[in-house]
Amino acid sequence: MEFILLDFNTEDLQILLFILFLPVYVVTMAGNVLIVILVAFNPHLHTPMYFFLGNLSCLETCYSSAILPRMLFGFLSGDKTISFSACLAQLYLFGVLAGTECYFLAVMSYDRYLAICKPLHYTMLMNGRVCSLLIAVSWICGSLGISVLIFLVSQLTFCGPNKINHFFCDFTPVIRLSCNDTALIEIIAFTVSFVCTLPPLLITLTSYVCIIHSILRIPSTTGKQKAFSTCSSHLTVVSCFYGSLMIVYVLPNISSLSEVKKLLSLFYTLLTPLLNPLIYSLRNKEVKEAVRKTFRKLHKLKIQKRENKRKF
Numbered sequence: 001m002e003f004i005l006l007d008f009n010t011e012d013l014q015i016l017l018f019i020l021f022l023p024v025y026v027v028t029m030a031g032n033v034l035i036v037i038l039v040a041f042n043p044h045l046h047t048p049m050y051f052f053l054g055n056l057s058c059l060e061t062c063y064s065s066a067i068l069p070r071m072l073f074g075f076l077s078g079d080k081t082i083s084f085s086a087c088l089a090q091l092y093l094f095g096v097l098a099g100t101e102c103y104f105l106a107v108m109s110y111d112r113y114l115a116i117c118k119p120l121h122y123t124m125l126m127n128g129r130v131c132s133l134l135i136a137v138s139w140i141c142g143s144l145g146i147s148v149l150i151f152l153v154s155q156l157t158f159c160g161p162n163k164i165n166h167f168f169c170d171f172t173p174v175i176r177l178s179c180n181d182t183a184l185i186e187i188i189a190f191t192v193s194f195v196c197t198l199p200p201l202l203i204t205l206t207s208y209v210c211i212i213h214s215i216l217r218i219p220s221t222t223g224k225q226k227a228f229s230t231c232s233s234h235l236t237v238v239s240c241f242y243g244s245l246m247i248v249y250v251l252p253n254i255s256s257l258s259e260v261k262k263l264l265s266l267f268y269t270l271l272t273p274l275l276n277p278l279i280y281s282l283r284n285k286e287v288k289e290a291v292r293k294t295f296r297k298l299h300k301l302k303i304q305k306r307e308n309k310r311k312f
C-alpha cells in the first residue's frame, strides 16, 4: 500500500538539505514562469524560437513540481511515506515530461539549425503549423512508450520490502522491490529510454555541428566569439541532460552503481530546469529588452494609478 522514500539516507542533514533545495525550486519556478509570461505578452516574441522556449518553460515548471515539492516536504516534516498510487503518478508524470523534454530540446536545436544555416527558407519551413506539429509530435513520442511501461509496472505485485533508495519514485528502485519476474519490463524500459534519448541526442548534435560549421565562416571575430559562446553554453546543458539520463536509464542496473546514479539524477531533475531558462532565454537581447519594457509598463501603470487617485 505504501512506500518509504529514503532520499539521501541522512537523518541529521534534513534541514540543511531543505535550505539547499528550496532556493533551487523557487528560482526554477520564477525563471520558467517569467519566460512563459514574457512570451505570452510580448508580440515581438511571437516567433517559433520563443514559442518553443515558452513551451519548454511551461513543461519545466510541471517537471520540477512533480519531484521537488514532495521532496522538500519530506525534508521538512520527516514524513517519507508515499502511497502506491501517488508513487505511480509521480513516476508517470516524471517519465512523460522527461521524454517530451528530450524531444523539445531536439526540435529547438533543429529550429536554430534552420534559422542559421537555411535563413532563406526559414520562414517557409518553420511556419505556425509546423511549430504546432513538432510540439504535438514531441508530446506523443515522449508519452507513448512511458505509458505502456507504467501500465506494466501497475500490474506488478509488491509484497515485502517497501523502502525506495531514492529521493523520488524512480523506475529502477521501484521495480527492484517487486516480487514478480521483472526481466521483460526491464528490456522494455531499456528500449523506451533508448528511443527517448538517442534519436533526439543525435538530432541535437548534428544540428549543432552544422551550426558550428557555418559559424566558422563568419568573417568577424567578435561575431564568431559571441556565436560560439551561445552554442557552447547550449551544448553544455544539453549534454548534461542527455548524458545523465543515458547513464541512469540506458546503462545496466548494477547495484554498485545505484548511489552514483542517484547523484547523477540530480542533474536532470534539478539542474536542467534551473539552468535552461538562464542559458536559453534570459541571456538573449530580445528577452532582456522585453523584461525591461514590461517593468517600465508596470511602473507607468503605478504612476498613472497614483495620479488618478489624486484627481479623485
Ligand SMILES: *[C@@H]1O[C@H](CO)[C@@H](O)[C@H](O)[C@H]1NC(C)=O
Binding pocket: 036, 039, 040, 050, 051, 052, 053, 054, 055, 058, 128, 131, 132, 133, 135
Ligand atoms: C507553445 O507553442 C504554440 C505554437 O506552436 C504557441 O501557440 C503557444 O503559445 C506556446 N506556448 C507557450 C507557453 O509559449
